Amino acid sequence: MASRAGDGVASSPAARPDAIRRHNLALLLGHVHRDGELTRAELTARLGVSRSTVGALVAELTALGLVEESVPSGGERVGRPSHVVGPHSHGPFAVSVDVDVSQVTAAAVGLGGTVLSRRTVPTEGAELTPGRVADLVAESVVQLDGGGRRITGVGVSVPGTVDKRTRTVGIAPNLGWRDAHLGALLSDRLGARVPVSVGNDADLCLLAELSRGNARGCDDVVYVVGRVGVGAGILVNGVPVRGQDGRAGEIGHNVVDAAGPQCHCGKRGCLETIIGDAALLRLAGRPGESTDDRVAEVFADARAGEERAVSAVRTAAGWLGQAIGNLVNTLNPQRVILGGSLSGVLEIARPEIERALARYAFDPGHPVELTAPRFRTDSALLGAAELAFTDLLEDPYLTTPGF
Numbered sequence: 471m472a473s474r475a476g477d478g479v480a481s482s483p484a485a486r487p488d489a490i491r492r493h494n495l496a497l498l499l500g501h502v503h504r505d506g507e508l509t510r511a512e513l514t515a516r517l518g519v520s521r522s523t524v525g526a527l528v529a530e531l532t533a534l535g536l537v538e539e540s541v542p543s544g545g546e547r548v549g550r551p552s553h554v555v556g557p558h559s560h561g562p563f564a565v566s567v568d569v570d571v572s573q574v575t576a577a578a579v580g581l582g583g584t585v586l587s588r589r590t591v592p593t594e595g596a597e598l599t600p601g602r603v604a605d606l607v608a609e610s611v612v613q614l615d616g617g618g619r620r621i622t623g624v625g626v627s628v629p630g631t632v633d634k635r636t637r638t639v640g641i642a643p644n645l646g647w648r649d650a651h652l653g654a655l656l657s658d659r660l661g662a663r664v665p666v667s668v669g670n671d672a673d674l675c676l677l678a679e680l681s682r683g684n685a686r687g688c689d690d691v692v693y694v695v696g697r698v699g700v701g702a703g704i705l706v707n708g709v710p711v712r713g714q715d716g717r718a719g720e721i722g723h724n725v726v727d728a729a730g731p732q733c734h735c736g737k738r739g740c741l742e743t744i745i746g747d748a749a750l751l752r753l754a755g756r757p758g759e760s761t762d763d764r765v766a767e768v769f770a771d772a773r774a775g776e777e778r779a780v781s782a783v784r785t786a787a788g789w790l791g792q793a794i795g796n797l798v799n800t801l802n803p804q805r806v807i808l809g810g811s812l813s814g815v816l817e818i819a820r821p822e823i824e825r826a827l828a829r830y831a832f833d834p835g836h837p838v839e840l841t842a843p844r845f846r847t848d849s850a851l852l853g854a855a856e857l858a859f860t861d862l863l864e865d866p867y868l869t870t871p872g873f
């Protein structure tokens with residue numbers, strides 16, 4: 471359990487900040503975390519409090535080692551430069567982990583979403599059991615260089631359904647997992663003093679884009695991620711949609727062709743067997759292992775005009791447009807973000823996607839924006855970091871003893 475002691479700051483109960491002050495500390499830290507360096511004047515305007523209150527809040531967060539003031543580098547400002555408040559250069563870091571079928575990527579991520587260091591371990595065809603993932607994460611926590619900073623938590627993205635309360639992966643067909651107690655396995659290895667959170671990859675991709683990326687300011691947005699599997703992170707009226715136990719958004723297992731290819735989930739013709747990485751490779755006449763490099767080659771060849779690669783991407787684009795049409799009819803999003811290999815499909819075959827969308831959407835003329843994610847292939851990794859920072863951002867007095 472994380473300690474809430476204030477590292478020597480505000481150590482007597484009488485000096486502890488009241489609820490409003492604590493709320494304002496969290497608000498200020500959140501602005502700096504999401505937007506980076508901000509002047510005191512900007513923070514004053516955003517928080518709607520006095521300059522002196524902002525000064526006191528900045529001083530308190532500085533003492534906690536979470537923010538620091540500096541003179542901005544560069545720029546052509548005339549006169550005395552305004553100091554800016556940014557994430558502390560020695561502030562805490564999160565360990566974020568993106569578990570994909572072909573590789574596990576871990577990163578040390580500082581406040582502000584800065585990647586301090588990273589390591590990628592290819593799975594090389596070996597079975598990726600929950601225990602092996604827990605071992606890899608535990609190794610990463612030790613090996614990643616946080617520059618002497620303290621760790622605030624670990625966030626793990628998995629391509630499967632996740633019950634947030636129990637940190638259990640309900641079903642991850644492409645990993646062969648069912649009811650995997652990943653959160654408990656990680657806590658066994660890391661000890662109870664390191665908070666561990668687990669999330670679904672599409673949900674975390676969306677979280678990253680909401681924090682600092684292309685979903686900012688949107689209340690109704692869907693992030694469709696296509697890798698070996700396909701899934702969706704959904705936000706409706708500003709609220710993430712997860713369902714009763716985290717199984718909402720599994721659009722990759724909507725059957726679109728009952729006579730289609732066999733899916734890992736046991737059914738045939740699921741959407742991910744038609745637009746997932748394996749489908750792109752199969753359609754391009756390149757069966758075999760689904761790796762990011764092999765899929766990137768298909769896109770490179772399609773851009774160069776190689777006929778079969780172009781045809782594969784266009785075929786997937788048509789099915790993708792139909793799937794987006796179904797999402798639009800169900801959820802009425804303002805924006806649909808296409809991540810993973812679907813970013814490549816969007817870049818190369820946007821007209822095919824839009825034609826199918828117009829054909830299958832209830833109101834073809836109604837606008838919906840299709841865009842790639844700002845963080846590209848790092849969305850899940852950065853979303854997992856956001857998950858690990860959640861408690862600290864809600865209460866900056868939350869401190870976790872590092873190791």
Ligand SMILES: [Zn+2]
Nearest residue numbers: 723733735740
């Ligand atoms: Zn399926």
